[in-house]
Amino acid sequence: MSKNILEMRHIRKQFPGVYALSDTNFSVKEGEIHALVGENGAGKSTLMKILSGVYPKDTYEGEVVIDDKVMSFQAIKDSEKAGVAVIYQELALVKYMNISENIFLGNEILNKQGLIDWDTTFIRARAAMDQVGLTVNPAARVINLGIGTQQLVEIAKAVAKKARILVLDEPTSALTETEIEHLMKLLLAFKERGMTCIFISHKLKEVFNIADRITVLCDGKTVGTYNAEDLTEDKLISLMVGRSLTQRYPSSTRKAEVVAKNKVAMEVKNWTVYDPELIDKIALNNINFYVREGEILGIAGLMGAGRTETMLSILGVWGKKSSGEVKLLGKPVNTRTPSDLIRAGINYLSEDRKGSGLVLIQNVKNNMALPSLYSRLKMGLIDQDAELSVVEKMVQTLRIKTPSVEQLTLNLSGGNQQKVSLGKWLLTNPKVIILDEPTRGIDVGAKYEIYTIMQNLAEKGIAIIMISSELPEILGMSDRILVMHEGTVAGELPRSEASQEKIISLATGGK
Numbered sequence: 001m002s003k004n005i006l007e008m009r010h011i012r013k014q015f016p017g018v019y020a021l022s023d024t025n026f027s028v029k030e031g032e033i034h035a036l037v038g039e040n041g042a043g044k045s046t047l048m049k050i051l052s053g054v055y056p057k058d059t060y061e062g063e064v065v066i067d068d069k070v071m072s073f074q075a076i077k078d079s080e081k082a083g084v085a086v087i088y089q090e091l092a093l094v095k096y097m098n099i100s101e102n103i104f105l106g107n108e109i110l111n112k113q114g115l116i117d118w119d120t121t122f123i124r125a126r127a128a129m130d131q132v133g134l135t136v137n138p139a140a141r142v143i144n145l146g147i148g149t150q151q152l153v154e155i156a157k158a159v160a161k162k163a164r165i166l167v168l169d170e171p172t173s174a175l176t177e178t179e180i181e182h183l184m185k186l187l188l189a190f191k192e193r194g195m196t197c198i199f200i201s202h203k204l205k206e207v208f209n210i211a212d213r214i215t216v217l218c219d220g221k222t223v224g225t226y227n228a229e230d231l232t233e234d235k236l237i238s239l240m241v242g243r244s245l246t247q248r249y250p251s252s253t254r255k256a257e258v259v260a261k262n263k264v265a266m267e268v269k270n271w272t273v274y275d276p277e278l279i280d281k282i283a284l285n286n287i288n289f290y291v292r293e294g295e296i297l298g299i300a301g302l303m304g305a306g307r308t309e310t311m312l313s314i315l316g317v318w319g320k321k322s323s324g325e326v327k328l329l330g331k332p333v334n335t336r337t338p339s340d341l342i343r344a345g346i347n348y349l350s351e352d353r354k355g356s357g358l359v360l361i362q363n364v365k366n367n368m369a370l371p372s373l374y375s376r377l378k379m380g381l382i383d384q385d386a387e388l389s390v391v392e393k394m395v396q397t398l399r400i401k402t403p404s405v406e407q408l409t410l411n412l413s414g415g416n417q418q419k420v421s422l423g424k425w426l427l428t429n430p431k432v433i434i435l436d437e438p439t440r441g442i443d444v445g446a447k448y449e450i451y452t453i454m455q456n457l458a459e460k461g462i463a464i465i466m467i468s469s470e471l472p473e474i475l476g477m478s479d480r481i482l483v484m485h486e487g488t489v490a491g492e493l494p495r496s497e498a499s500q501e502k503i504i505s506l507a508t509g510g511k
């Protein structure tokens with residue numbers, strides 16, 4: 001039995017109006033992969049920010065103990081010295097510097113004259129990169145790398161610092177399947193070498209694949225720590241959400257035969273778009289699809305298949321259109337700007353909530369109320385009471401964890417921010433709603449609530465297009481499934497004929 005490398009004892013952390021952590025205990029053994037799970041807002045990221053010194057010693061109560069010594073980190077640098085490296089979901093590399101510069105940022109290797117010793121820097125960077133399987137040039141600029149590669153640079157940085165405790169906060173949510181596989185193998189290889197890893201994820205399959213032990217947080221308190229082999233997914237879910245969830249997907253009263261006869265709400269024809277970077281390259285080639293009123297159309301495909309780009313080009317914010325048209329209830333619509341589409345009744349929830357989904361420096365109420373403002377106008381003025389009441393109801397339905405609707409969205413946990421950006425579209429009354437990865441970063445309990453709302457919207461006749469990289473979600477929610485591959489529609493499957501295997505085969509270019 002190995003000893004505890006880390007103990008966090010009776011941690012309490014307060015923010016104005018909320019206790020993020022009220023009595024949290026967390027012990028990690030040397031050399032294990034330890035998963036930290038819990039609902040959105042449970043306190044996982046906050047606990048890791050205490051471990052890393054983002055929140056200095058005097059801003060919380062309790063003790064952080066590493067190798068039996070009580071630590072008093074004042075800043076990230078202190079925790080790094082103790083061997084802790086935290087990789088946040090929002091990666092923190094300096095985009096305009098190259099890989100080597102990023103790896104040694106703050107720990108520059110200097111020569112006798114006090115200048116940066118580039119030869120040694122590159123050699124050591126290469127060595128760290130080799131350990132994480134990064135083959136690109138160490139002089140490549142970070143801005144030109146994909147998310148998966150950037151994450152490997154962060155891990156290489158941790159390796160170069162000789163981290164003993166590696167923390168990954170939702171590392172897989174923006175990675176492709178291949179990248180996830182690579183990361184999992186890497187973590188197992190690190191474990192072989194005795195590294196300790198703390199892994200935060202809402203994807204329970206991943207957790208069970210990789211973790212030795214699992215700690216569950218609920219409302220800032222530790223529910224318990226368990227050996228992964230003693231738990232099942234269902235048991236873990238009930239520990240996380242405090243109730244059992246017998247079904248993952250709400251059943252629907254809509255009948256396939258009936259939906260198949262509904263009017264076509266939106267249709268996209270012969271949609272061909274040039275890549276915005278490479279002027280001659282066709283990025284989306286002759287895409288055709290439609291969605292009926294009251295239908296949920298799932299769009300599956302590997303990352304990079306062009307699903308988001310299709311939607312963004314329809315909104316007029318991506319690529320250069322070569323041909324194609326969009327029809328709403330049989331009538332052509334102008335697709336030059338996003339507001340043209342919103343006015344026509346097509347709404348889009350972005351997969352990137354920080355970049356284009358939310359105004360983070362605004363409060364929850366204003367963010368949620370924005371797209372549906374006009375529906376609450378009374379004699380030219382906004383009906384404030386109505387606004388407060390619809391927003392508060394949505395906050396309850398989606399279980400958004402916030403002290404009040406006046407809280408700045410900036411201060412919400414990652415998953416709760418996602419719920420706010422989803423909630424604002426659910427408050428509108430569109431004809432078509434396009435949801436791009438609607439449950440990314442969302443905990444299992446809240447996913448069920450979101451699915452229920454989607455079913456209700458479809459029952460009201462709203463057409464829903466859902467882009468998702470989670471096959472179970474595609475299979476559990478869609479009436480019909482469109483599979484994309486390399487900028488084309490590779491195939492279409494009715495729910496009754498769809499299976500994981502068929503979707504994967506189409507998504508990877510098979511037939």
Ligand SMILES: Nc1ncnc2c1ncn2[C@@H]1O[C@H](COP(=O)(O)OP(=O)(O)OP(=O)(O)O)[C@@H](O)[C@H]1O
Pocket residue numbers: 015016018019020038039040041042043044045046047401402411412413414415416441
């Ligand atoms: N800077 C802050 N100011 C105010 N409240 C905060 C701040 N940071 C976190 N909180 C609150 O603390 C609680 C815990 O947040 P935390 O980010 O740790 O959750 P989490 O478990 O990581 O959730 P998720 O799975 O959604 O990422 C939440 O209620 C959040 O709103």
Ligand SMILES: [Mg+2]
Pocket residue numbers: 044045046169413414415
């Ligand atoms: Mg978090």
